[in-house]
Amino acid sequence: MDFTYCEFPCTVSLDTFKAYFNPNDVKLPKISGKSLLSSQPGLADAAGSNNNECQTNQVKSLRHLVLDAIVENWSEVPLYEQLPRHEDRNYILSQLDVELPLELLSAHISDDYFWERSFQQRWRSATMQLRGRERPWINIYMERHLQEFIENMQTGDYEPEGNVQTTLDICAAYINQLEINQLQPAPPGSDTNDHIPLDYLLANLPDLQRLRLSYCTKTAGCNYQLGCNQLSSRDIALLAKGLSQCHELRSFCIHNTKLAPYQLRLFAHCLDKGCHHLNALSLMHCAIGDAGIRSFMENCTKESFATLTMLDLTNNRITEEGAYILSRTLQHVPLQHLVLRLNPIQSDGAAAIFNTLQVMPIKVLDLGSCSITESITKLFMLLMCQHKTLLEIDLSNNCLGEDFGKHLLKVLGLNKILEHLDLRNTGMSMDMRHKFKTFLLKNVERKKHEALKKMQREKFMAMMQL
Template identity: 30%
Template sequence: MAGHQRTLRWIIGEDPEWSLALVPLLSNLCLQSIARNFEKKPFIEELLPAQKDYVLERLSPSLPLQLTANLISDEGYWKRCCKQRWDLCDVTQYGHSWKQMYFERHLENLIELFIPEVTDPKTILDVVPLGKNYIKKLNISQLLPPIRESPKQLEDDVSDTSSESGPSLDHFDFGILLDQLTNLEELCVVYRVKGCGMNFEWNLFEFTLQDCQFLSKALNLCRTLKVLRLHQSKVDDGRCRLLVRHLLDHPSLRELDLSHNRIGDRGARAIGKLLNRSSLEALNVCDNNIRGPGAQAIAYALSTNSTLLSLNLRLNRLGDVGGQAISRALLMNRTLLRLHLGSNAMGEPTASVLSQVLAENNTLESINLSCNSLGVDGGTALVEGMSHNTSITECDIRLTEVDQESESCICQVVRNNQNRARRKQALQKATRSTPNWL
């Protein structure tokens, strides 16, 4: 039997780590080939869902937009595109859509780096048909002027008046773009150059008359626009009036921010006219040069307005003439919820009128009177008005020279109103959650 016993042999493979489980599936090899050659042959719609996901995960985020814009909707792919280009990516600011973020920021970058008379407008216009369905908001933080070669002038004294000298430097013409962005709802523009350093010149921060004409006409054609912010751009009375002329009767504009500009009384009168011929819900003209007459014009419009919910007049020069006018308008207005009158050189006469407003107006929820010289008598008047108020849940009277006792009384009324508002909200929530059959 021993002679018939089989001899056992060891077979040693060429690759000791080889395993049948490591052999890629033919289907995966095909899908990998599709991903590698996607730019030449964009084969995606015919795949099964699992196969499509496999290919999308392997696509390069550097593929041309002309290929991917209308073909790929996968959020994972656009997330990789965003992460590759920008370090900070807060998708919550873009409706939680990575594709919207990519197209909005891509177009913003193109506009911010556009040099008039040098950059071909086609570079921007080519993006419009690809991303117009996704572009809802643009935040333009700089606009470059055209390149002008001029001999250097050495002067002993350089003053702010030099901003008015030299050739006019017009910027990007929004007229070629806005009417094509059919889903644009919010536009924020600042006419400045970021990080100019030692190349600083005043005309790098100039909102020219031609710029104003370009922008005004473009805004008139952008019928979906809801929010316009044009701040820190040296908008004066003339430019403000031109802007307002094209915004009158705008069908969708709901918020206007012209803060940190040079708007005076003439511009304020135009804004008052806009309040009567629009559906604005929020107006911000803080840090301008509006005085008493301009405030009176805004107050006249406010007295009959039925849409405005928020008004910010902080850091102007209303004085008691303007402060009293705005206050009296609130005796007739029953829609405004938030009012900011901080830093306006107002005193006890304004506080006296506001006392009557606080007693009679139970719509206003927030009022800011900080950094005004209301004085002890003004504080006493505000306490009298607040004692009859049930709606104010925010009242800022810091740095108003109001005595401590008056401040304490006002704060107590505000706390009572806050508690009342919370109970009301809880009751409404409970009512909505209760079944109709109970």
């Protein structure tokens, strides 16, 4: 059987192919990683040189000569959908040059295999991204292409109606997620430290659902100047303008970027008024402090962030004062995931947070490295006994001590909901932490058993209705 011309589907894995065909009876090309001879040296020796000579001297059919001509002239006559046979399309996809103009490729080809091959060939050192059933490779490719375009653009090269619009015409329809890890600084001698404006870019991404952004500069080089890693007044105004038009935004994260109180006020206003479906907000390593928390929360009402379920404020210099402000405001927010890690809120701030959790459907709480002491013992025991939704708690790297663990050991058996409790580096022994883990494993096993019984019961009721 001759598969020399790639008439099998290019997306078939090598293991699947070997399950249905005998490698000694077929001839495969050494392209696209489908060659059994190239992947198994022992098999190549067993096949001998006759097989290779046969493949080399084999005359191509007229059909394959025509397909080769289509591939060579594809930039002038992009034939793909016009080919009726799937075998011919597979051949075109396996031979087509991935470095052809992007606007030409995206206009005629949406095949997942081709865009996966294009991504891997262009970004060989990139870690393979996880993709779900609704994440086509063309989307992943376009998102990475736009990210690279924005991160490498110099402030003097920004042309909204020129290079920016050209790139958006190609990519915008495929952008659901966007991650920007750096922005180029302004050139030396500039009066301001403005970065490229993001208002026009964000306003022209109608399907953007996730945005992760940092204004830090990793490769400033000779362009480095004092303040190039900070947001200017113009930067924050244009970013807020762009965010207010991201009506489909579900998740927004800005990290490693120092934010002043007046900038947080603008963030609160634009996110509240423009992003009506926001369910995840992360302000990590932004040094916002208590003043920033106050400015942000002062612009929020009871109706603000009605869909917010995750708030991450990791490492923002928030003290007990900021924790009090958060506890008063978050009572009206349906949070399920709260992260205050690396903030010195101390025991008083943790107490305020614990009181607020009683009226919230919280499932994950992270208070690691928050300077909490054993004085919080009583309130935490009440939380363990009364709260009905908490699944995970992180109290690692706090000075809780052995007495805290002894009291917790007495009440933990009353909690049938909690599944994970991180108490590393809290002054407790390994044996005590192992006992906690045993209690929590019982909760996990019981929940699995109850879910199985519920599924069987629903299946039985459905059968009875038939």
